[in-house]
Amino acid sequence: MxxxxxxxxxxxxxxxxxxxxxxxxxxxxxxxxxxxxxxxxxxxxxxxxxxxxxxxxxxxxxxxxxxDLPDALSTRIMNALQADAKTVDIRALAPHFYTLAARILELFDEKGMVEILDEVLKVPKRAAEIADQAHNPRGALGEGAEFLRGLDETERQLFRVAHDSAKAVRTWMTELKKA
Incomplete structure (x- = not known):
């Protein structure tokens, strides 16, 4: 809650x-x-x-x-997510896409939507791409900036945590080499 x-x-x-x-x-x-x-x-x-x-x-x-379901969670969007989740700009659909989906699922009995959204975040779909981008030392620069624009707020939080973790590990490894 x-x-x-x-x-x-x-x-x-x-x-x-x-x-x-x-x-x-x-x-x-x-x-x-x-x-x-x-x-x-x-x-x-x-x-x-x-x-x-x-x-x-x-x-x-x-x-x-x-x-009725909002356009961001329509059958057309669910089909696009199933086909290739990485190509769907979910931020353009709804800046808080996953939070919206969770709220909608409280109101509607959409078992198919639950399965699709669960699969979308699993490897090798969007979560893997977020992790790959976050572990890049340049992170949100260059191509990464374009990638970040398509993430909803939940995915951006995931990116920040993964990016900060990777940065902390690199710093730790550097300090270890100095010692």
Whole structure:
């Protein structure tokens, strides 16, 4: 569970989800840009994850809205990740891609998505490439900078830890040789 003040969690919860209103809601038209109007049944809008979740689970008896998967986790993207995970710029899809996926999986029963995302991070997919780039002494320079631009925040944290670890080992080895 993320801290209340976790910036990454806040940014993840602000990611927009496609939603469809299952009922007409009086006075809620401002969400769709129609101030003073009702939100009509069947209207499709994009709502922040936190709001969509609250509205989807808060209805008593009748479902107020129906949530759909965000584009970043669509079948098309899952297929692309399965085909060649290293070529997918997940940061462009969602800066907090894996955190978003974890939150979505709390709401949707998507066993196939779990398997795909689990495979994406395993060797020889993205994690191996992140480790290779992080162990390069030049790290985020040259080609590495381009590589870093495509990583989501979780992968960037993984890169930083691996890079700092490799740097510490090199420093230790240098000190050992001096002694």
């Amino acid at each position: 993320a801290s209340y003040y976790d910036v990454d969690a806040i940014l993840t919860d602000s990611h927009k989800l496609p939603c469809k209103f299952m009922l007409t809601v009086p006075g809620l038209g401002y969400i769709d840009g129609n101030v003073g109007e009702d939100m009509k049944q069947g209207t499709q809008v994009e709502l922040p994850l936190w709001l969509g979740e609250v509205m989807a689970v808060s209805a008593v008896g009748t479902q107020l809205i129906e949530l």
